[in-house]
Each structure stands twice: as C-alpha cells, then as structure tokens.
Amino acid sequence: MIDVYEATGYERYLHEAVSLAERLLEDFEDRDHGGFFTTAADHEALIIRGREGADGATPSGNAVAASALARLSFHHDREDFRKAATNAIRAYGQQIGQVPRGFPKSLMVVDLLLRGPVxxxxxxxxxxxxxxxxxxxxxxxxxxxxxxxxxxxxxxxxxxxxxxxxxxxxxxxxxxxxxxxxxxxxxxxxxxxxxxxxxxxxxITSPEPPVQALTSQGLSGHATPQGTGQYVARILASPQDSRPSSHGYTSLGSTGLTTSRIGFGGYRINLGVEDHRRALEKSLQGG
Structure with missing residues (x-):
C-alpha cells in the first residue's frame, strides 16, 4: 500500500496502510520482547506461538513489518510506529550481530532508522x-x-x-x-x-539521526569500514595474471569504492540452459 501511494499519489492507499499497520500492532506485536508473531492474538491456541527473524528465500515477516512501520513512521511522524520498528530489530540484535548475513532486510531497516529518509x-x-x-x-x-x-x-x-x-x-x-x-x-x-x-x-544534512536507540559500539575483532578498505586496497594492489580483474575486485573510478565481480550461486545455475552456461563461462573467464 505504501508503494502504491508513492507510485500514484492517491491518499486512500496511505490511509489504508496506516490502518493495516495499526491492526498489525494490535494482533501480532510481541509487547513483552519486541518483534512480531506469525499468528494473530485471536488465533487458536498453539503449543508455541511462532515468530521468525532471519531471512530465507524471502525476507522474514518480522523484518517486513519493521520496514513498513519505519516507512509509515516517517510519512506520518508516528513515534509509536518508529518505536515498534526499532523494538522489532532489537529483538534479534544478538543474532544480527553474530550472523548479519542472515538478516539483510533487518539491516536495511536499521540503516533507514539511523539515517532517516530523504x-x-x-x-x-x-x-x-x-x-x-x-x-x-x-x-x-x-x-x-x-x-x-x-x-x-x-x-x-x-x-x-x-x-x-x-x-x-x-x-x-x-x-x-x-x-x-x-x-x-x-x-x-x-x-x-x-x-x-x-x-x-x-x-541535505540532519542534526541527528531520527532513532538513537539502535546506536552501538563496534565489537573488537569485527569488521570496520577502515579495515575493509585496507583489505580491498591490498587486493587491488596485488599482482594479476593476464585475465582482467582476476582477483575478483574492481575499483569504481576515483571514488575509492570497490565492487566484487558477479558471483553465481550454484543452485541457481542450470548448465542445460544455454544462457546460464554462457554467463557462467564468461564470468569464470573474466575473473
């Protein structure tokens, strides 16, 4: 509904999104620990009321709910929505710190909450x-x-x-x-x-991030922007063979930024499909 409003400009879609968000908080929010259950409050009794935070083939329900609430909080300056989105992320903070690659959608919400939108x-x-x-x-x-x-x-x-x-x-x-x-x-x-x-x-500058509750200190021994930059700089400076960018990284002009070459997940490649096979060959030959 938020996307439909931003694509069309029809306010009824944004009003409907707010109504659904309020219903989401009423029926699915875990008010004690933050985050969201996968079943509503009036669902039949279960042995355990399930919830999920990590992403799979699709983003987790918790992260999608947090994202929608965060976006709506900035649309309507709703602090209750912003707090619920923050609590949904903090509920999985320890797991995110340990296995961040399992929570990409949650990390996008963190970025939105800390930076604030344009x-x-x-x-x-x-x-x-x-x-x-x-x-x-x-x-x-x-x-x-x-x-x-x-x-x-x-x-x-x-x-x-x-x-x-x-x-x-x-x-x-x-x-x-x-x-x-x-x-x-x-x-x-x-x-x-x-x-x-x-x-x-x-x-555009902002005096302070809209959400302070997610601010934290870096952990000793973990990656930092400076450390990652030094690591990539060493790779870019390493000798290469005759193949272009054989080390797998390329720099983006004079920006100081780098990007890795295209990677393939093996389970997504079907060598019986000509386009897949040719793309894989080109990737391997080009580094």
Missing part, C-alpha cells in the same frame, strides 16, 4: 506547469530510503505532516526535498531536481 514532497497536479516533468524525474532517480508525498488537491487540507505549508511556486509545480521535515528551497526546474536527487544525502 523526504520528497511533490506539490501540484497535471494541470500545473512542470508537474509531469518533475514527477518523471522523481520516478527516474534512485534515492535510497526516500519517502514521497503528493499534494494534488491544493484547496483541501492534508493530514500528511510533510505537506504542511507546501504550495505552488508562482503557479508552477514544485518539489520540496527535506530531511527531518527541514526542507531546501522548492525546486521547479527538472534539471535542478536531477542534480539534487543524484546526491541527496550529500546535499
């Missing part, structure tokens, strides 16, 4: 100059953890806190780019919108 407010309707172009830009630019709110009926009041006080600019549609409800000057030029949305985290 908040986009698009004001205007298709009849306003520049609206279609701005909407195309918003849909085309990948902004991690963004939330997007629309104000299309300018005469009507809106309950969305991000839209409070947002208006057209000289009769033109406008895009407001915000962080923690503190916004830059409205943008009416699509090219300027592209430039701002390309590096939104670098152009």
């Amino acid at each position: 908040e986009l407010a698009l004001v205007g309707s298709p009849t306003n100059k520049g609206y279609s172009q701005l909407r195309t830009v918003v849909n085309a630019c990948f902004v991690p953890y963004r939330i997007l709110a629309y104000r299309q009926e300018l005469e009507a009041e809106t309950p969305h806190p991000l839209l409070t006080g947002k208006t057209l600019v000289n009769g033109q549609a406008a895009l407001y780019v915000c962080k923690n409800f503190a916004c830059q000057a409205p943008i009416t030029d699509p090219q300027e919108a592209i430039e701002v949305l390309t590096y939104p985290q670098g152009t």
